[in-house]
Amino acid sequence: MKYALVTGGSRGLGRAVCFKFAQMGIPVIINYQSNRDAAEEVCKEICENGGVASIMQFDVSNENEVNATLDAWENEHPDDYIAFLVNNAGIRRDNLMFMMPTEDWHAVINTSLNGFYYVTKRLLPKMMMRKRGGRIVNMASLSGLKGMAGQTNYSAAKAALIGATKALAQEVAARSVTVNAVAPGFIESDMTKDLPQDELKNLVPMKRFGKPDEVASLVGFLCSDEASYITGEVISINGGLY
Numbered sequence: 001m002k003y004a005l006v007t008g009g010s011r012g013l014g015r016a017v018c019f020k021f022a023q024m025g026i027p028v029i030i031n032y033q034s035n036r037d038a039a040e041e042v043c044k045e046i047c048e049n050g051g052v053a054s055i056m057q058f059d060v061s062n063e064n065e066v067n068a069t070l071d072a073w074e075n076e077h078p079d080d081y082i083a084f085l086v087n088n089a090g091i092r093r094d095n096l097m098f099m100m101p102t103e104d105w106h107a108v109i110n111t112s113l114n115g116f117y118y119v120t121k122r123l124l125p126k127m128m129m130r131k132r133g134g135r136i137v138n139m140a141s142l143s144g145l146k147g148m149a150g151q152t153n154y155s156a157a158k159a160a161l162i163g164a165t166k167a168l169a170q171e172v173a174a175r176s177v178t179v180n181a182v183a184p185g186f187i188e189s190d191m192t193k194d195l196p197q198d199e200l201k202n203l204v205p206m207k208r209f210g211k212p213d214e215v216a217s218l219v220g221f222l223c224s225d226e227a228s229y230i231t232g233e234v235i236s237i238n239g240g241l242y
């Protein structure tokens with residue numbers, strides 16, 4: 001059986017992506033770092049609606065934890081593999097660069113970029129084996145495309161993730177694995193709840209923040225059969241904001 005793994009599936013965009021996979025009839029593994037209650041709530045709602053879901057705790061920025069947890073899952077599921085991977089876990093630690101604590105630089109890079117590397121590297125061999133195929137979607141950001149003042153760490157992590165998406169797409173295309181990135185603008189979630197929404201939405205041509213479901217629809221499309229020839233792309237979803 002083919003499973004989907006969504007890193008940071010307990011809240012926000014990742015949570016919406018988990019519901020999208022369930023809607024598509026794909027069993028989903030909801031990864032979280034610390035918020036077990038939120039992950040369990042997503043799991044419960046999917047299962048109550050006839051879907052298949054489970055929760056899985058690990059810190060994407062800890063390679064040993066990633067490998068040990070996924071090794072254990074594979075041992076328990078000898079006939080299954082994770083065919084859909086959404087590298088969504090991410091954090092913000094905004095500051096002007098001259099005032100940025102070094103640990104905030106590393107924390108953001110470790111989560112978005114190194115997290116992508118650890119989880120994807122661990123799961124790639126099974127996707128590529130006998131050209132079984134796979135879909136990888138990386139949650140980048142408008143910040144990674146245009147750079148955002150106050151976010152040198154976040155912009156650097158997301159720009160690097162875009163570069164890695166394009167490079168990896170070329171490495172694995174012949175094995176029927178596609179690798180794409182999604183670059184959202186402002187989306188309603190815990191990550192953006194402290195931002196001055198009334199002020200910022202005026203910068204958006206559509207005059208509103210996006211909804212997690214809107215991003216999830218795009219991720220769902222990239223993981224569907226309809227998107228089988230799309231790879232190495234970065235698709236913006238930002239209400240017209242550049």
Ligand code: NAP
Binds near residue numbers: 011090141183
């Ligand atoms: P969010 O509401 O803050 O949720 C973050 C999720 O990531 C949570 O599920 C959290 O798990 C998980 N997470 C954080 N660090 C982790 C780690 N080290 N290991 C495993 N899981 C971890 O954020 P969001 O707005 O949904 O953002 C999701 C992704 O979209 C991020 O990559 C973000 O950069 C990107 N994005 C968001 C926006 C936006 O406007 N919201 C725009 C562009 C891009 P816990 O619940 O356990 O803490």
